[in-house]
Amino acid sequence: MLLILPIILFLIVFFLIPYANMVYMSFLMKPAEGAYVRQFTLANYARALGDPFHWKVLRNTFWYSILTAAIALVLGYPVAYHLTRASGRRRAWLLVLLISPLLVSVVVRSFGWMILLGRVGLINQLVRSYGGPELALMYNPFGVVVGLVHVYVPFMALAIAGALQNISPDMERAARSLGAGQWRVFWRVTWPLSLPGVFAGTLLVFILAVSSYVIPILLGGSNVLVMPMLIVQMLLDAFNWPLGSALSMVLFGLTGALLWLYVKLLNRALRWSQP
Amino acid sequence: MASITLRELTKRFESVVAVDRLNLEIQEGELITLLGPSGCGKTTTLRLIGGFETPEAGDILFGGRAVTWLPPERRNIGIVFQNYALFPHLTVRENVAFGLEMRREPPAAIRQRVSAILTKVQLAGLERRYPHQLSGGQQQRVALARALVTNPAVLLLDEPLANLDAKLREEMRFYIRGLQREFGITTIYVTHDQAEAMVLADRIALMKDGRLQQLGPAETIYRRPSTPWVAEFIGLSNFIPGTVAARTDGRLSVRTAAGLFACSGDVAAGEVMIMVRPEALHFGPQHPNRIAGVVRERVFLGNLLDYQIDGPDGMRLRVQADPSRIFAPGEAVEVSFAPADAWAVGPRAAGP
Numbered sequence: 001m002l003l004i005l006p007i008i009l010f011l012i013v014f015f016l017i018p019y020a021n022m023v024y025m026s027f028l029m030k031p032a033e034g035a036y037v038r039q040f041t042l043a044n045y046a047r048a049l050g051d052p053f054h055w056k057v058l059r060n061t062f063w064y065s066i067l068t069a070a071i072a073l074v075l076g077y078p079v080a081y082h083l084t085r086a087s088g089r090r091r092a093w094l095l096v097l098l099i100s101p102l103l104v105s106v107v108v109r110s111f112g113w114m115i116l117l118g119r120v121g122l123i124n125q126l127v128r129s130y131g132g133p134e135l136a137l138m139y140n141p142f143g144v145v146v147g148l149v150h151v152y153v154p155f156m157a158l159a160i161a162g163a164l165q166n167i168s169p170d171m172e173r174a175a176r177s178l179g180a181g182q183w184r185v186f187w188r189v190t191w192p193l194s195l196p197g198v199f200a201g202t203l204l205v206f207i208l209a210v211s212s213y214v215i216p217i218l219l220g221g222s223n224v225l226v227m228p229m230l231i232v233q234m235l236l237d238a239f240n241w242p243l244g245s246a247l248s249m250v251l252f253g254l255t256g257a258l259l260w261l262y263v264k265l266l267n268r269a270l271r272w273s274q275p
Numbered sequence: 276m277a278s279i280t281l282r283e284l285t286k287r288f289e290s291v292v293a294v295d296r297l298n299l300e301i302q303e304g305e306l307i308t309l310l311g312p313s314g315c316g317k318t319t320t321l322r323l324i325g326g327f328e329t330p331e332a333g334d335i336l337f338g339g340r341a342v343t344w345l346p347p348e349r350r351n352i353g354i355v356f357q358n359y360a361l362f363p364h365l366t367v368r369e370n371v372a373f374g375l376e377m378r379r380e381p382p383a384a385i386r387q388r389v390s391a392i393l394t395k396v397q398l399a400g401l402e403r404r405y406p407h408q409l410s411g412g413q414q415q416r417v418a419l420a421r422a423l424v425t426n427p428a429v430l431l432l433d434e435p436l437a438n439l440d441a442k443l444r445e446e447m448r449f450y451i452r453g454l455q456r457e458f459g460i461t462t463i464y465v466t467h468d469q470a471e472a473m474v475l476a477d478r479i480a481l482m483k484d485g486r487l488q489q490l491g492p493a494e495t496i497y498r499r500p501s502t503p504w505v506a507e508f509i510g511l512s513n514f515i516p517g518t519v520a521a522r523t524d525g526r527l528s529v530r531t532a533a534g535l536f537a538c539s540g541d542v543a544a545g546e547v548m549i550m551v552r553p554e555a556l557h558f559g560p561q562h563p564n565r566i567a568g569v570v571r572e573r574v575f576l577g578n579l580l581d582y583q584i585d586g587p588d589g590m591r592l593r594v595q596a597d598p599s600r601i602f603a604p605g606e607a608v609e610v611s612f613a614p615a616d617a618w619a620v621g622p623r624a625a626g627p
Contacts (some may be wrong), residue, residue, distance in 0.1 A: 170360035173327050176347040177354040178425065179377030187371075192364045272364040272405050 012194060035241040044246035054230070054247065058254065061226040062223045064141060064216075065209035068148040069156075069202045075149065076156030076201065077194075079111055083157065084164040098154050106151060110218040112146050117219070125181035139221040148216040152208055157199040163197025164190070196273070199266045203259065276461055277338030277428040278303045280325065283314070284333035286319055286485075289387035293319040306455050306462040308472040311482035312508070315627055317465045318433060322483070324463060325431050326350050337428055353422030353460075354431040357438060359414045361406040365368070367393070367417050368402035376426040392420045396454075412443050419451070423458060424536070429454065430462040436471065448474050450505070469509055473497070497552075501541075504622050506550045513556065513592050514548040519619075527619055532588030536564040540619030547619040553595040555616035558602070562611035568592065570606045584610065 029039040048054055083094050101109065117124050117137035124134055137143055167190060175185045213228040220226075227247070234244035279301040286294040293455050294316045300305050309317035322328040325336060326347035335343045342350050353374075353384060362370050368389055375385045393399050396416040406414055415435065435451070436444045452475050455462050466472055472479050473493040481488045481496060489501045500506035503514065517531035522543060528550055538549050568586040576580075580601065582594040594610060602608055 041344070105461075168358065168360060169359060171362065173347065174323070174354065174356065174360040174421075175362075176327075177325060177350075177352050177431075178374035178421070179348045181346070181348050184377065189362060193362075273407075275462045 022245045022248060025241050026249050028242045030240050030242045035239055041242075044242045046251075047243060048246040048250045054250075057225050057227055057230050058140075058251070059253075060224075061210055061228075062254075062258070064145055064226065065206050066146070067145055068152060069205040071149045071155040072143065072153045072205045073198065073202055076153045077160055078196075079153070079157040080160035080164055080197070097156055101151075106214045107218070109151065110147055111216055113143065113150070113219055117143050117146065123142055138219055139223050141220070141224055143219040144216045144226075145226050147219045148209050148212055151215065152205045155208065156205050159201030159204060160194060160197040163194045163200070165192050195269060199262075199270075203262065207255070207259070210251070214244045224226040276303050276459055277340075279461060279463070280336040280339075280431060280502070281320070281324070282334040282336070284320070284323060284335065285331045286316075286323055286328060287331050292485050294323065294330070296483070297487060299487065299490070301461060301463065302477075303461055304465060305477045306452070306475060307480055308464045308466055308476040308480050309480050309482060310466055310469060310472040312467060312509060313480040314484075316485035317467075317482050319485075321431055321433055321465050324429070325352055325354055344360075351425075351428045351559045352431055353425065353427035353429070354418075355415075355418045355422050355433070355435045357434040359406075359418040359435075359438075361414055361417055361421070363406050365402050366405055367398065367409070370406070370417055371421045371424055377533060378425065388424055392424045400594045411439050412447065413440065415447060419454065423454070423460070423510060427578060428461065430458075430460045432462065432464045434466055435464075436466075437468075444471075451475070470480055473509075479600070481508065483508075484590060499618055501552070502548065503548055506618075506620060511553050511593060511595075513551045513553065514575065515551065515590065516548055517544070518546055519544045519621075526614070529619060533566040533586055534564075536617065537614040538564070538617030538619050539614065542619050543623055545619065545621075550620055551612050552617045553593045554579075555609045555612050556592060556594040557612065558596060558600060558608055559611055559613055560609055562613045564614065564617065565611040566590070567609050568593065568608070570602050570608055571603050573602065573604055584608065 009141055020111055025036060026044055027042070028036045029043070031037045079098065081093075083091060083098070100119045114121065116229055118124070119134060119136075119138070121138070123137060127133070127135060137146075171189055171193070172185050175189045180188060212226070215234065216224055216226045217229055228251075231244050231247050231251070233238050234247060238244075279299075281297050281299040284294055284297040285298075297316075297320060309320055311317050316603070318327065323330055326342070326345060327350075330343065333343070334341055337350065354575060362373065365373070370388045371393060372385050375388060380388075388401075390399070392401060394470055396418055396419060398413060401409065401413065407419065409417065418435070432451070433472060436447050439447060448471060464472075464475055476493060478492055479496055483504065489496050489505050496505065497509055499587070500509065506512045506514075515531050515533070517529040517536065519527055519542065520530045520535065521528040525539055525541075527538050527540050527542070529538060529545075529547060530564065531549070540547065540549075552557050566586045568584040568590070570582055571585050572583040573580060575598075576595075577596075579595045580598050582596070582602065584592040587590055591609065
């Protein structure tokens with residue numbers, strides 16, 4: 001039991017306390033000069049929830065994140081599938097290929113995308129050399145989603161691979177012996193049994209995408225505004241800590257609500273695994 | 276129902292030959308067991324017959340029709356695995372109906388056939404349960420029902436009883452046998468348990484290193500093993516080394532350290548091992564082949580006593596006898612056996 005003490009202390013100092021502080025901050029007032037005064041108010045929440053601009057940003061944030069999770073699923077599933085079917089050296093190599101990008105900082109990878117996607121980036125240079133038009137691949141939602149998907153696909157693939165690992169090969173042999181061809185084996189047996197991994201992966205990628213800051217700011221510029229960017233603007237530029245904190249709480253609450261709904265759906269689809 | 280023919284069937288994994296030019300004819304409606312130690316190629320053979328592996332060479336025929344290159348879903352087979360491989364996300368009913376749905380049978384027919392077979396395996400009433408809510412024995416019967424409901428040409432069983440406790444295993448052996456006889460379906464049963472093989476099979480195919488060692492009914496393999504390895508694998512054996520002195524009409528006279536013994540065998544001359552089963556060695560001089568020895572150890576097995584006896588020239592004999600007479604360790608005894616119970620095989624060193 002004592003061994004768990006260090007991590008609990010760590011969490012309390014670096015997570016719980018700052019978090020509680022933010023909750024506290026969200027009920028304070030913003031003065032003309034300075035970041036906050038110790039006076040109770042609900043005005044922050046009124047502004048956070050009342051301003052249609054905030055709702056637009058929230059909508060965009062969730063939309064980009066859902067899109068990211070969906071695309072990461074489509075791209076990540078085949079990777080996971082082949083990873084589980086490979087063995088020995090081939091599998092080790094696939095794993096290295098999948099995970100090694102994570103060793104490079106997100107900032108560096110985003111700059112890499114800027115080199116590819118920019119107005120005078122590699123892709124545009126190639127297209128223009130063939131007489132094509134200039135493509136707007138960056139400083140817009142497209143660039144942001146590309147960056148987000150790229151970074152989070154490995155997480156999706158690993159989550160799905162985990163679930164696929166647990167499917168016994170005899171299960172698929174049994175399905176084939178009963179007359180199912182390769183496609184039907186996948187849709188009727190493999191896919192349903194991999195759903196726990198799919199749910200875990202989409203959940204994870206969604207959460208990561210909602211809280212992304214670096215990628216939207218580098219690849220979206222001033223044309224894309226997501227909640228983390230808005231909150232940082234509020235805290236650092238406007239120096240309005242109470243409102244920034246309230247916006248954080250709103251993001252937290254709404255994300256939590258969405259996830260709760262998702263998990264409910266999940267449990268219904270997976271009722272066969274309940275005892 | 277179909278007969279199965281395996282012709283020069285060969286399967287290699289990297290440098291290992293798992294199945295080595297196997298030739299086997301299985302009659303329609305027969306239950307044949309593939310028996311052997313781990314790594315002998317029995318499971319690989321089963322997978323080849325099912326279409327889950329492709330052979331490097333050879334042919335597989337069902338009822339004279341070549342299926343060697345057909346995928347499993349086109350071979351009309353039923354298979355039961357050691358871990359049952361029931362679909363955990365489907366109910367019992369949906370599991371059993373799966374094969375019929377794949378064949379696009381009309382829903383009414385599916386309902387009726389599934390109900391019928393579930394009643395037959397005594398699982399009526401459990402249709403809406405999920406596999407993890409069933410006991411091992413019940414899961415076993417769902418797996419059987421699922422495999423049989425489509426009326427396959429061939430039934431494949433891969434050590435289906437290995438996960439059950441001893442008592443249930445015994446019950447299920449007879450149950451599977453009964454079901455198989457009733458459906459009259461050509462069946463291949465893989466096992467490493469020789470007692471199981473002997474109870475179930477019309478014929479046993481004993482395999483080692485990817486090759487067939489002996490094929491025949493249990494009694495033939497038990498009483499007339501073709502090699503010392505077969506004799507050792509099936510049941511317990513005593514081996515008495517000797518040299519063939521004379522041979523007349525399949526009757527042999529073999530010179531051993533304990534004297535001249537009369538026995539039968541396929542060997543014509545040279546060094547042999549006389550194989551005698553422990554229950555064929557009797558205390559007392561009533562049979563012509565006699566050995567004098569001393570009891571080294573005695574074990575009580577309930578219905579039998581198991582003795583280890585030291586004979587002449589370092590000979591070690593194992594005798595199993597009923598408890599009507601009991602001999603103590605250290606006692607001098609005489610054991611004898613009938614020529615009909617003795618079978619001579621080529622020496623161990625040569626091997627199969």
